Amino acid sequence: xxxxxxxxxxxxxxxxxxxxxxxxxxxxxxxxxxxxxxxxxxxxxxxxxxxxxxxxxxxxxxxxxxxxxxxxxxxxxxxxxxxxxxxxxxxxxxxxxxxxxxxxxxxxxxxxxxxxxxxxxxxxxxxxxxxxxxxxxxxxxxxxxxxxxxxxxxxxxxxxxxxxxxxxxxxxxxxxxxxxxxxxxxxxxxxxxxxxxxxxxxxxxxxxxxxxxxxxxxxxxxxxxxxxxxxxxxxxxxxxxxxxxxxxxxxxxxxxxxxxxxxxxxxxxxxxxxxxxxxxxxxxxxxxxxxxxxxxxxxxxxx
Numbered sequence: 001x002x003x004x005x006x007x008x009x010x011x012x013x014x015x016x017x018x019x020x021x022x023x024x025x026x027x028x029x030x031x032x033x034x035x036x037x038x039x040x041x042x043x044x045x046x047x048x049x050x051x052x053x054x055x056x057x058x059x060x061x062x063x064x065x066x067x068x069x070x071x072x073x074x075x076x077x078x079x080x081x082x083x084x085x086x087x088x089x090x091x092x093x094x095x096x097x098x099x100x101x102x103x104x105x106x107x108x109x110x111x112x113x114x115x116x117x118x119x120x121x122x123x124x125x126x127x128x129x130x131x132x133x134x135x136x137x138x139x140x141x142x143x144x145x146x147x148x149x150x151x152x153x154x155x156x157x158x159x160x161x162x163x164x165x166x167x168x169x170x171x172x173x174x175x176x177x178x179x180x181x182x183x184x185x186x187x188x189x190x191x192x193x194x195x196x197x198x199x200x201x202x203x204x205x206x207x208x209x210x211x212x213x214x215x216x217x218x219x220x221x222x223x224x225x226x227x228x229x230x231x232x233x234x235x236x237x238x239x240x241x242x243x244x245x246x247x248x249x250x251x252x253x254x255x256x257x258x259x260x261x262x263x264x265x266x267x268x269x270x271x272x273x274x275x276x277x278x279x280x281x282x283x284x285x286x287x288x289x290x291x292x293x294x295x296x297x298x299x300x301x302x303x
Contacts, residue, residue: 039120041189083179123148147242
């Protein structure tokens with residue numbers, strides 16, 4: 001099956017949000033579309049490539065319409081992060097995700113729900129939006145995450161180095177001097193991070209799940225959500241940023257007791273002990289666990 005990619009730009013504040021639409025040239029209109037969101041220091045390219053690799057392209061090749069969001073300042077969204085451009089994670093939760101959800105529902109014919117899929121910190125932002133808004137609890141069809149944790153409780157030298165030292169101490173100093181964190185130039189990630197998002201994510205990783213703008217208690221709200229069908233995927237070699245124990249802790253915090261959980265490991269029959277990024281980018285993913293993702297979407301739509 002052949003598919004095509006196109007860029008859509010949605011006006012947002014003083015710029016635009018970029019969505020990469022990836023869809024089969026001939027698709028099944030009854031299939032619900034999928035919205036994907038990247039994590040911190042990243043952008044939508046973690047899900048796709050121009051050459052046709054990635055989960056978004058794989059699912060499009062199976063007849064799904066996939067919309068991949070670049071959060072404000074990332075990827076092709078404008079304005080790019082720079083001094084004076086400091087949109088935080090609250091804007092993603094309360095403005096950007098609801099905006100893009102509404103856009104997708106407005107352009108999709110006879111569709112009332114959208115599947116949500118996220119990598120890493122994007123899953124925390126999506127979970128926050130679902131917990132906060134009853135409307136999203138109705139029109140989000142499913143919730144799939146890769147390497148998503150709300151807090152990092154694992155203890156190791158690598159965690160101390162990556163999180164306690166670099167992320168919690170060094171990165172904020174760099175961001176204060178530059179006005180943002182130039183993570184791509186520093187080889188810390190595939191895209192930059194705003195000063196506000198950096199500070200807010202540090203607070204959440206180390207403390208309470210409370211909105212920085214209005215004090216909304218996401219942890220309390222999450223315990224009373226009627227969650228959509230959910231699946232949390234972790235990698236056995238993801239020791240810090242999506243440690244399997246931390247992923248499971250988020251499931252418990254949200255009281256997602258009926259959710260599916262999978263550890264991508266050789267012991268569980270997969271080809272590799274996958275890490276934080278390569279669970280989406282590894283060349284073997286397309287024949288290893290991506291088919292299981294497809295089957296899960298198909299089962300979810302039949303339910």
